[in-house]
Amino acid sequence: MPGSVLDLFSIGVGPSSSHTLGPMRAARHFASGLETSGALRGCSRVCCMLYGSLALTGRGHCTDKAILAGLSGRCAEEIAPGELAAIEAEARASQELLLAGEHRCGFDMDADLQFRTGELLPAHSNGMRFQAFDDGGRNLAESIYYSVGGGFVVDGDGRPIDVEGGAGAAQYPYLSGEMLVSAARERGIRIADLVWEWERGLRGEEETMARLLRIAAVMDGCIDSGLHAEGHLPGGLGVRRRAPAMYQRLIEVASDPNVEPAGGEAMDWLSVYAIAVNEENAAMGRVVSAPTNGAAGIIPSVLRYYLRHMANFASDEARKRDTAEFLMVAGAIGILYKVGASLSAAEVGCQGEVGVACSMAAGALASVMGGTNAQVENAAEIGMEHNLGLTCDPIGGLVQIPCIERNSMGAVKAVNAARLALYSDGIHVVSLDSVIATMRRTGEDMSRRYKETSLGGLAVAVTVPEC
Ligand code: SF4
Structure with a gap:
């Protein structure tokens, strides 16, 4: 826990x-x-x-x-x-x-x-x-x-x-979506404020903020490294890094007044940021697990997209506040999956990696965009609902195919989930807790071949030379 x-x-x-x-x-x-x-x-x-x-x-x-x-x-x-x-x-x-x-x-x-x-x-x-x-x-x-x-x-x-405070540490109190939302409702505060209260109680405001910003800085540094690292990924699959060329093209289009935008720029930026992180991850670079390494591109991508392409900050303080809020709400949602289902692809397939990261990013984005607690919960639910059943079948046991592109898909889906939730009033049929329980049961029903064993799916569609 x-x-x-x-x-x-x-x-x-x-x-x-x-x-x-x-x-x-x-x-x-x-x-x-x-x-x-x-x-x-x-x-x-x-x-x-x-x-x-x-x-x-x-x-x-x-x-x-x-x-x-x-x-x-x-x-x-x-x-x-x-x-x-x-x-x-x-x-x-x-x-x-x-x-x-x-x-x-x-x-x-x-x-x-x-x-x-x-x-x-x-x-x-x-x-x-x-x-x-x-x-x-x-x-x-x-x-x-x-x-x-x-x-x-x-x-x-x-x-x-190796969890904060060790095995005897205080127990994190919000173990289901219902607990999280009702505790915030009873206090008349936002989910982000509820989590902030808990975290600052653990280590004080200054250290909490410093640690959140350090996590965000490493995520951002990872994107930057991936946007500029050329070449092929290790492991023998022959996968070429594509983030640098894609990034260059996006910069050219953005800065050339004679080029008509094609209309998919939001998706392209989200994709290039996510791909940059997962190419760095595949190359054994510096990465933040969020909540896993295989799915490490989604949260940094959505966070950077929000900070650089969506928000207008009046001050650096405001920017830091939103960065911290994004990570705290994402983390609070991630804990619900850790407790109610699993973050392990070996237990539940890629639902537990890319699915969870998508759900975390969706809820976090809805929060910083001003969503109500119900909308945050709804966004997180949508983020998982459309990843249910996602299998884990990495080719050659390498975290490259389908993992790298899958993060781009997860980032785009997370933004869509947040936007859908923000267009609604937060009232919805399937609760976040229901979708977490469904994800766990779907994982239990899933064949072992699709749970990070490389014994089925795409992993057996391609033969990879031993390296
Ligand atoms: S396919 Fe498997 S290894 Fe790849 S990101 Fe998904 S869970 Fe991780």
């Missing part, structure tokens, strides 16, 4: 929150546990086994590299883009790891990092088991973790690790 809406936005590197960020956190937690228990110095070898979806798509999602980084004591926010590959190269060459950043121990990548593709651990498809041994082969420690989506990790007993 997240204690804060900020837990929905983790700064890290691509390409996946469940398969890169989560395993890195789990591995780091295991290594620091060795240190705490005093077992670190006696450890001569560590071993990690990956199960289920992590085993099936872990290579394409850089799970192996992330595990090495985590065991080495590195955390995602500090790791530089491109560093994961360097950590792996060093471990392969030396057959060693600097465990928890302090103690050298043996590590044979091929023998000690095992992809157990035919096996599952009981609680979730994204299971990991870590073991540490002394030089006599005696087992010093063993832990199970599950990466349950959006970078969230629980241990073998279901206890969360």
Whole structure:
């Protein structure tokens, strides 16, 4: 259970929150546990086994590299883009790891990092088991973790690790759409103000605002990097980055008075921003999970589109206020899915990634555009309603096809959802809570082939060479 809406936005590197960020956190937690228990110095070898979806798509999602980084004591926010590959190269060459950043121990990548593709651990498809041994082969420690989506990790007993304030933190109170809307109604305030009250109670106004603006700045930086990075994405699919050329064309059209606008500029800007982020994500660049890495382009795209193309701010303060409001409302909606359904494509398919990001962005946009609480709830509901059933079938286990374009679709859909809600009075037939429950049930009914296993759908329509 997240204690804060900020837990929905983790700064890290691509390409996946469940398969890169989560395993890195789990591995780091295991290594620091060795240190705490005093077992670190006696450890001569560590071993990690990956199960289920992590085993099936872990290579394409850089799970192996992330595990090495985590065991080495590195955390995602500090790791530089491109560093994961360097950590792996060093471990392969030396057959060693600097465990928890302090103690050298043996590590044979091929023998000690095992992809157990035919096996599952009981609680979730994204299971990991870590073991540490002394030089006599005696087992010093063993832990199970599950990466349950959006970078969230629980241990073998279901206890969360690495959430704000730790497992004993105050419980975030608004766990359903109804709770959120009725609490705001009773107080006569907006959803955004309700969330702000909770967050500032956790860490004070100044720090809360600073953290929200930092998240927004990293999102914006990611868009800018993606708009200017040319070339092909790694992984062997031969996908060419398209954001830079698209961006150049949009700039030319916008600045040339002789060119008649074609009428689809809003969609084009939303698309280019979303694609820029997801190309950066696929290239292991600096990304904010929002709420996952695979769906990381939607919220930054809609936020930037709102700030630069829709709003007119009288002051920088007003701009900062809307930025913070957008992220807080988006996070509050994301928590409803985390609690009522799942953010894990391995559990519910792409509904839990692109669907949730679309819903979050739609509600957030409706809020900053002045929507009532009912309209915000309606926008979030529409954002998910038209993503129900969305499968996860990434080609080659890479977060590229269909993921990159899917973010562009999600961003456009989010704006449409917000606009539809703002044209209505907020009264609607399907509630946000109903659509969240439907999303969960649809995920339960979905074949495992479409839950981030690359065993069905587009993933088997194209053969990808092993890289
Ligand atoms: S298809 Fe969707 S859920 Fe699956 S990896 Fe791509 S973005 Fe994530």
